[in-house]
Amino acid sequence: MEHVTQLLLILVILANLFVLGSHPLGACIRAVAFQGIALGLLPLSLHPEERSIHLFVIALGMVGLKGFVIPGLLFRAIRDAAIRKEQEPLIGFNTGLFLGAILVGLGFGIAGKLPLPPHTGSSMVVPVALSTVMMGLLVIVTRAKILSQALGYLILENGIYTFGLILAAGLPGLIEMGVLLDIFAGIFIMGTVIEHIHREFGSISAHKLVNLRE
Amino acid sequence: MTILLLLLLIPVVLAGVSLAIRSDVWRPWMLVIAAVLHASLVANLWVSDAWPSIGTWLSLDPAGKVVLSLISALFLAASVYAVGYLHRRLERPNRTFVTSLLFFLSATSVVAFSQHFGLLWVALEATTLASAPLLYFNHNSRSLEATWKYLLICSVGIALALLGTFFLAVAETFQGPVESALLLPAMLPRAGSLSVPWLHAAFIFLLVGYGTKMGLAPMHTWKPDAYGEAPGLVGFLLSGVLTSCAFLALVRLTQVCQAAGQMDFARPLFILLGLLSMGVAAVFMLGQTDYKRMLAYSSVEHMGILTLGLGLGGLATYGAWLHMVNNGLAKGVLFLMAGNIHRHYRTKTASEVHGVLHRLPWSGALFMAGFIAITGSPPFGLFMSEFTILRGAIGNGHWGIVAGYLGCLAVIFIGMARIVVPMVFGEPPNDAAASGPKDSFLTTFTPLVLLAAVLVLGLYIPSWLDRALLAAAQLVGGLR
Incomplete structure (x- = not known):
């Protein structure tokens, strides 16, 4: 299963780099949905010896939520707000890719400084998680469209979830449910606010959000 | 156990009721009903000295009790004001607003009871989500912008806290699997x-x-926007209640660090962020033109003071707990009065507001008194708590910290005085016809009570409160 795990983790990183280096918003949402599905399958390959019902339920919930429900919400927001598909990043796509590559290296560097927890399954989990978190932050701060910022937040959450996988067996199910529910509600409220912003400003570019300044 | 369930469920049930009520006039009274029931249950906890719990996850301890009581008292004050405020704002539907406020009360109560780091995170994230619709009450472009920034910055922040929670679980299970990971009483x-x-x-x-x-600071950037655009009532609940809940989360973290013997690592970081927050607040206070944003920077300052107190330990930590209570009460006076002034003058620009004392005698007097209280002047409670923290810093011989602390307090006093004094005094503008509603009983009574409470705490701390604060402070190395 080690190979499957590594493959899935590499897909996670590739999805990040795709978002950092590509133009159309719809393709980016699909990439993040794909990333969500890869993450949803990870617990099954990471913990092959303890494939309990608990684990299957998590996997199913994650694939459904991150792979279909949340991307669906974002696509609906695009459709309702008739958003143009270009992303208008504040840095060029090449620079974005370059910074993304640096962050992958940084993720491996930081993870190397921390002792590897037991039962991690694969030594790549921690570096992939950390670099995904950092790339999510990069997307948030370098994108002008608030929908892309929400997408960056999703990538950040995916990174944190990746890290959480090494604990999957140790965490109580109730907490996982709570975390998932909060993330879902958060994205739902963000979607609503995006719609309102579009109605009010006639645009969802964060450049318009400059009334409140020192 | 029954009491605990009631505390958490009453607001949720009433939120359901308020969704069903059709009248915008009657719905706000649900807030008062929830607040009175909540406060009487909390008062009962004090009288009967009960420590309710459900299992090991939800359980009251001295720190949670102080925070829960503060939540309850401040929400009661806010609810009475809310009735008066929402009756003036009948042009806006208040169904979402009232429902979100009630969910906010429930989520913050869960924070106070939570003994599990995962549950603590879920509850704090729930408070973010419950408060986002509150910021957007005015439904204009500025409040929308503030809501987006609040949602995004706080969601990212809280997401990093989730990662931190996972790190903590890894730290705990590193030696091998453990029973009930992330549960505070088991972890210590x-x-x-x-x-x-x-x-x-x-x-x-x-x-x-x-x-x-x-x-x-430097993660405070959502605060001026959110507090500036939200109704004064919401600013009060965020700056008094929500920040106290976040402080409780830092206290939980400190408990773990202390038990692990890692305070030498934690202290300098607390002190650094504390002083940095005070410094940033002082700098931005000086050039401020908007009196609601001024209050937001005041909140950044006081959160800095709390964190500094936590980092200094000993006497200063006791002072920080006392300061949390004082700050919550005084913020109520200031934010609610700023709300009244905003309604009447229809502007948030301080230079366009003069003669509040003539136009709104109660609001003007209370705003002025609130300013004197929040800047730590005697005889108000904040003087006592800030002085206690100062004594803690001097006792440790941290002269650099003492200098920075006093310097920031002085600059902030001057900065706030330059904004508040010309607003309160001076000649009122002559456009009386254009002005908004006058003071009423509902919009000035509870702030008056809050101010009286801050005054009392400056003159004399009741022994029951003193014991409770000391017990809470002792969890994180505080003493008196």
């Missing part, structure tokens, strides 16, 4: 065997994450 006795590098990483992420929620 075995804190000595936590993996130190992972604990350090967890500390940094939790500090940044919950620090964002609390509004510590």
